[in-house]
Amino acid sequence: MDLWYEPTEEEQIFLNQMAQLTVESEDYQHIAKYSNVIALAPYINKSTGGHFPFNMEIEVKTTKKTFIFTCEDATCSKMHMGGEYLTTYTDEDLLLPFKISN
Helix, strand or coil: CHHHCCCCHHHHHHHHHHHHHHHHCHHHHHHHHHCCEEEEEEEECCCCCCCCCCCEEEEEEECCEEEEEEECCCCCCCEEEEEEEECCCCCCCCCCCCCCCC
16 A cells, blocks of 8 residues: 555655755745745655656645645646645644643
8 A cells, every 4th residue: 555655766756856846936936935834745646547747746834734736747847836725724723742641
């Protein structure tokens, strides 16, 4: 099951290059200007039948939202923002740090 979500060595190199292209993109620059970027998270999903490189993405996590960056075309010379979702919901309590009871 992990094989669907674990990149090969070659795919990991490609994800690293995608992360660099993401940081250089206009969409990322706009997000970084107005939001607190806390992490970049590479992601691959080979189980959905999507083909390379469209089965890979870079998630840009901020304190309020996560933005999904994907290759603009099959050559992946540019990255663009393909979607977003809320990172935490305002009516939920934060789960971290974990409370350990004795």
